Amino acid sequence: MTVTSVFDQLERLLPRVSKPIQYVGGELGAIVKDWDACAVRWALMYPDAYEVGLPNQGVQILYEILNERPDVLAERTYAVWPDLEALMREHGVPQFTVDAHRPVGAFDLFGVSFATELGYTNLLNALDLAGIPLDAAERGEEHPVVVAGGHAAFNPEPIADFIDAAVLGDGEEAVLEITGIVRAWKAEGRPGGREELLLRLARTESIYVPRFYDVDYLPDGRIHRVVPNRAGVPFRVRKRTTMDLDEWPYPRRPLVPLAETVHERYAVEIFRGCTRGCRFCQAGMITRPVRERSITTVGQMVHDGLEFSGFSEVGLLSLSSADHSEIGDICSGLADAYQGTNVSLSLPSTRVDAFNVSLAEELSRNGRRTGLTFAPEGGSERIRRVINKMVSEEDLIRTVVTAYTRGWRQVKLYFMCGLPTETDDDVVQIARLAHEVIKAGRAATGSRDIRCTVSIGGFVPKPHTPFQWATMATPETIDRRLRLLKEAINSDRSLGRAIGYRYHDGQPSLIEGLLSRGDRRVGAVIRRVWQDGGRFDGWSEHFSYARWVSAAAEALPAHGVDLDWFTTREREEAEVLPWDHLDSGLDKEWLWQDWQDSLREYEQDDCRWTPCFDCGVCPTMDTQIQIGPTGRKLLPLTPVGQV
Amino acid sequence: MSAREQGGRARKPQPDKNQAPIVQRIRIRYAKRGPLRFTSHRDFARAFERAVRRSGVPIAYSQGFTPHPKISYASAAPTGVASEAEYLEIALQAPMDPAEVRAALDAALSPGLDVLEAVEAHGESLADRIDASAWRVELPDVDRDRLVAAVAEFLAADEVAVERVMKDGRRRLDVRAPVVRVEVANPTPRPGAAGAAQCAILDLVVRQVTPSVRPDDVLAGLRVVADLEPPVPPRAIRLAQGRLTAHGEIVDPLVAGDRPVIGGPSE
Numbered sequence: 082m083t084v085t086s087v088f089d090q091l092e093r094l095l096p097r098v099s100k101p102i103q104y105v106g107g108e109l110g111a112i113v114k115d116w117d118a119c120a121v122r123w124a125l126m127y128p129d130a131y132e133v134g135l136p137n138q139g140v141q142i143l144y145e146i147l148n149e150r151p152d153v154l155a156e157r158t159y160a161v162w163p164d165l166e167a168l169m170r171e172h173g174v175p176q177f178t179v180d181a182h183r184p185v186g187a188f189d190l191f192g193v194s195f196a197t198e199l200g201y202t203n204l205l206n207a208l209d210l211a212g213i214p215l216d217a218a219e220r221g222e223e224h225p226v227v228v229a230g231g232h233a234a235f236n237p238e239p240i241a242d243f244i245d246a247a248v249l250g251d252g253e254e255a256v257l258e259i260t261g262i263v264r265a266w267k268a269e270g271r272p273g274g275r276e277e278l279l280l281r282l283a284r285t286e287s288i289y290v291p292r293f294y295d296v297d298y299l300p301d302g303r304i305h306r307v308v309p310n311r312a313g314v315p316f317r318v319r320k321r322t323t324m325d326l327d328e329w330p331y332p333r334r335p336l337v338p339l340a341e342t343v344h345e346r347y348a349v350e351i352f353r354g355c356t357r358g359c360r361f362c363q364a365g366m367i368t369r370p371v372r373e374r375s376i377t378t379v380g381q382m383v384h385d386g387l388e389f390s391g392f393s394e395v396g397l398l399s400l401s402s403a404d405h406s407e408i409g410d411i412c413s414g415l416a417d418a419y420q421g422t423n424v425s426l427s428l429p430s431t432r433v434d435a436f437n438v439s440l441a442e443e444l445s446r447n448g449r450r451t452g453l454t455f456a457p458e459g460g461s462e463r464i465r466r467v468i469n470k471m472v473s474e475e476d477l478i479r480t481v482v483t484a485y486t487r488g489w490r491q492v493k494l495y496f497m498c499g500l501p502t503e504t505d506d507d508v509v510q511i512a513r514l515a516h517e518v519i520k521a522g523r524a525a526t527g528s529r530d531i532r533c534t535v536s537i538g539g540f541v542p543k544p545h546t547p548f549q550w551a552t553m554a555t556p557e558t559i560d561r562r563l564r565l566l567k568e569a570i571n572s573d574r575s576l577g578r579a580i581g582y583r584y585h586d587g588q589p590s591l592i593e594g595l596l597s598r599g600d601r602r603v604g605a606v607i608r609r610v611w612q613d614g615g616r617f618d619g620w621s622e623h624f625s626y627a628r629w630v631s632a633a634a635e636a637l638p639a640h641g642v643d644l645d646w647f648t649t650r651e652r653e654e655a656e657v658l659p660w661d662h663l664d665s666g667l668d669k670e671w672l673w674q675d676w677q678d679s680l681r682e683y684e685q686d687d688c689r690w691t692p693c694f695d696c697g698v699c700p701t702m703d704t705q706i707q708i709g710p711t712g713r714k715l716l717p718l719t720p721v722g723q724v
Numbered sequence: 725m726s727a728r729e730q731g732g733r734a735r736k737p738q739p740d741k742n743q744a745p746i747v748q749r750i751r752i753r754y755a756k757r758g759p760l761r762f763t764s765h766r767d768f769a770r771a772f773e774r775a776v777r778r779s780g781v782p783i784a785y786s787q788g789f790t791p792h793p794k795i796s797y798a799s800a801a802p803t804g805v806a807s808e809a810e811y812l813e814i815a816l817q818a819p820m821d822p823a824e825v826r827a828a829l830d831a832a833l834s835p836g837l838d839v840l841e842a843v844e845a846h847g848e849s850l851a852d853r854i855d856a857s858a859w860r861v862e863l864p865d866v867d868r869d870r871l872v873a874a875v876a877e878f879l880a881a882d883e884v885a886v887e888r889v890m891k892d893g894r895r896r897l898d899v900r901a902p903v904v905r906v907e908v909a910n911p912t913p914r915p916g917a918a919g920a921a922q923c924a925i926l927d928l929v930v931r932q933v934t935p936s937v938r939p940d941d942v943l944a945g946l947r948v949v950a951d952l953e954p955p956v957p958p959r960a961i962r963l964a965q966g967r968l969t970a971h972g973e974i975v976d977p978l979v980a981g982d983r984p985v986i987g988g989p990s991e
Contacts, residue, residue: 088759095762096804096957102767105759107834109774337774339760339767339834391774391832423791 084116087174088182094168102340103131104165106179109337109390112148112155113181119154120267121260123147124178124188124225126158126207128200129619131179134159135336136344138398139194139231142331143256153260156180156188160203161210163616169210176211185211189263191225192256193244195233198596199589199619201240204229205611208243215608217245217292222275226282228259234289235320235367236544236660239596239603241291246282249289249663250320250367251353253329258285280311289318289663296601296659302642304600304657317664320367322704326353326374330382337390346394346427347386351379351411355400356706357432358685359458360469360675361497363543365400367665369698371689372707376407376414380715383415387424395419395426402428403437404689406709412443414715420446433457433472438483452534453484456495460511466682467502474514478521485522485531492518492533498562499540499554499590502680508562511535512569516576534581535570537563539590543597545665547675550652553594556626559587588626592618594648595633600659603647605636666704668697743785744817746794749845750825751978752814756807760836761961765800768837772812775832781825782818798850798965798977802938807962808840809857811850811977843978853977854932856904856968859939861926864956871924872908874950879906884945890935899945902937904972905929929972 095101106113116122125144127134134140140157147155156178161169169175175184185191185207193204208215213224220227229237229247237247248255259282266278273280283290293314297305309316323329335347352373355365374382383395397411405411408428415426426444428437433455441453457472459465465472481492496511515535522531539559542548554562563584571577595603609632610618617623633644652658654673661669671694675685688694689706699705756763763771773793776783785791794815801807814825826842833839863871878884884900909925930937939960946952966974 092759093957100764101762101804102760102764105762107760107836109834337771339763339771339837341767341770345770388778391776391778393773393777423785 084183084187086182087177087184090172090174091169091177091182094165094172094174097168098165099162100132100340103159104161104177104179106182108135108339110332110334111180111336112144114148114154116154116181116183118152120152121154121190121264122188123153123155123190123192123256123260124158124183124185125155126160126185126191126193126204128193128195128203128207129160130162130617131159131338131340132342133619135338135340135342136346136348137194137196138332138348138350139196139252141336142329143192143194143252144336145331145334146253146329147256147260150257150260152264156183158185158207160200160207160617166206166210166616176207186213186225188225189267190228190259192228192230194252195229195231197619198233198239198593199624200233201596201607202611202615202618204240205243205608206616209611215243217243220245220275222271224275226263226275226278230255232364232367233597235363235663235665236597236599237289237291238296238601238659239599239607241601242604242608245279245290245292247289247291248321249287249318249665251323252321253323253331255287255321259288280313283311283314286315287319287321290314291601294662298640300641302640302646304659306657307659307662317662319664319702320666322370322372322702323353324372324704324707326350326372327378330374330378333382333385333389335386335390335392337392344396345392346396347383347390347392348396348398349379349382349386350374350399351397351402351405351408352399352708355404356688357401357404358469358675358687360467360547360679361458361500361540361543362400363546366546366667368400369666369696370704370706371404373405373407373709375709375711375713376411376715377711377713379411380414380418384418393424395424397426397428401432403432403434403440407711408440410714412440416443416446418715429454433477433480435480435483438480438487438489441484442487452491452493453489454493454495455480457514458495458497459500459507460496460509460514461507463682464500464503464507464510466684467679468497468500469679469685471684474517477514478517481518481533482521482525485526490531494518494533494535496535496537497540498537498566498584499559499587501542501548501551503554503562505562505565508566509569511537511566512572515570515580516573519576519579529579532579532581534583535566536583537566538585539587541590541593541597544658544660545667545672547672547679549598549658549672550654550656550676552651553591553648554587555649556587556591559590563587589618589621589624591644591648592624592626592629595629595644598659599647602637602640602642606632609636664701666696666698666702668695668701671696743787743791746784746815746817748816748819750814750816750820750822750842751845751850752812752826752829752839753841753978754810754812754833755838755840756801756805756810757836757838758806760834761806762804763837764803765797768800769795769797771833771837772829775829776814779828779832781814781828782816782820784815784817796850798854799932799936801962802940805859805939805960805962809962809965811854811965813845813850841978850977853967853975854965856929856931856966856974857962858964858974859928859930860909860961860963861928861939861943862959862961863924863926863954864958865922866924866952866954866958867922868908868911868924870950870952871926871946874946874952875906875908875926877949878903878942878945881949884948886941886944886948888935888941888944895935897935897937897941899937899941902931902933903928903942904931904968906942929968929974931968 127137226245229244234247282288354368354371458470542551783793798811822842830839
């Protein structure tokens, strides 16, 4: 059965919507393959607007890996804005891919990558627009298998009713394994129907199929147990880890959009994983162990990626980029190679120390300087010990002053509000810190032309972190502390004028908290919010707190729980957490110990440079830390345009 | 002089001052076709800069902290309108055969954004060589006789005022005065069109004025004078741009002489 493009129908609607270019595809790097020549077909979605979704590395990597297989086809789809959604519903146009404008409902697999839980309502909307039943249980053989991935898939329980499967961890090898299973099942004539296919996926022990697990609850609302309801389905599903990043140098052909997107750069992951052990950081916990990409692969990827894409900016990505064992050589090697080419290099996610200022300086030799950003996360030394962000006030001030004296005028500082054990004073201390930074900066440079921006967001406790048991601060508490901070910053008018203040209020964080640590009962809340018009919950202009609160009030009390129960309630050690059957490799006892250490304000070292502290990942997952130095240098590469 | 060579450099970083000088200017005609007609001008400009970098064409850069490639654009067709005649000029820091520039840029751009011609620049600027456009508008499911009658009413009017929402709010503009020619094309049986779908075609020559009057403004004018409301969004394409002669012809802006390309009354 061949599938036809819906572009003719769509084209008539496009003159009536904003930014129509986001729906037409045609990007450099986009691939359109013959439908009938492919045995397995994936639709990949990043459940947000095109401008946010297109640059997503995860989707780009999987798109390329799948399309490299001769008999596999992968196309992309993104959330459509409400203006187009209304027209699509009016004219019966289904959710489509941007590559060949094929209806999403016609694919074998529908893979959705969740970087944040706030994309859940967009998943429901896309399923509905695609004509795929929202409830996985109602889907037939003709419907795609809906697979969730990304960091939020480490607790997919709130969307368990809507997905068929979830993949925990790295996707490179997982998508190929899933493809193989689907290919074989189709070739055999689809024995046993959809049920059998899902069973084969579940038996890999690394693909979670929620329907094969029953959840029982205790009378007080807590989970009693989660157990498989089929033979051959594992009690715990393991995360996937791609061990050798040099074997997977993707994206090779980065997608270059015509539309404007949030990141316009070629991004290279220089390593995956992080062992710094910041206790709030889910990404750092679930991506262990650290696996470095070698300096030579990084250099080659940058060279090839720029040549292919024509981008003028390169981002060296990771969770803490300066921690790469050969970061100095990478930065100076790339700066040498691209000197005088108008290519700019950036190193996001850096820790607070003077070394980073030197790296940033090296990368901006051309004179092109973006702002410098540091993330102390907590305002007082006490709270920084609680969250294990080991930065002393002295180090922070010295680092920022170094940046000012080396010519940066503007430094951004990131913080969180609502951290466990936090008091008003911990937050107000941020103002004092910012004042000290400006004072020291003025003294060191003799100039009043320096600024810093304090940017602060609400803390959300995440699964698989030591804070998974923690209480969340209420939005009222967060908003009060943010107000106190603002007053404290402006208490000195001279210093206050040099400090920018950006914050997010507490309400969206609370909902993110509900979705992060929710269980299957939260699915009904998501469904109600979507039915009530909820879309694009990550966008403040679309997010409605009242809609979530009222949906929670309607859907949860029947189970004896409520919004507070999921968010501000502190959990005890013995409680079965909704994600306990999903194995991130972290030992729950170690997490609990680290949580207790946090409450005692004990710090935990980084296992790259100190002995193993037994978080559990390496032995459970049969992995190990992979770091250099390799001792190699970047070969002299010929930059684009310098032929 | 790189930052590193400056050694104990002052606090304030200085921009790189040694961008290579301009040795050649090339003028280019390009097309926006098919789905990529939805590319906005900003989108095109970004895509074109990247294409220049990919192509290896030795573009010249401006001085300053953020050097920009030297590209200047003639007036751009509206988003959603296809074009066979968009123009821009680039400055090069090393000489290159215009035919090679054309081929390299075309290969580096997505199909649908097609570089059609490139010539070395000389004489008056592109802006001085362009003051009118020829457009063709396809109106699916519009009755040809109805359209002919509407056009007659439009031409008979001294002024046709339409409202347009602009950055500074609603504005009234006269769409009649800038229209040099407007006529309904003769129905031509299109091979492969199966004859079923009726599609009236409007040919327009419009002077480039400020604020610009675009095909959708002329259609709005037809709505005002004759209540013509296309049931399906019309599809417009710009066929030519150039200087308007006294005879209503449009002169190819890339050619040195006065060669008319389209729009002659004898067509």
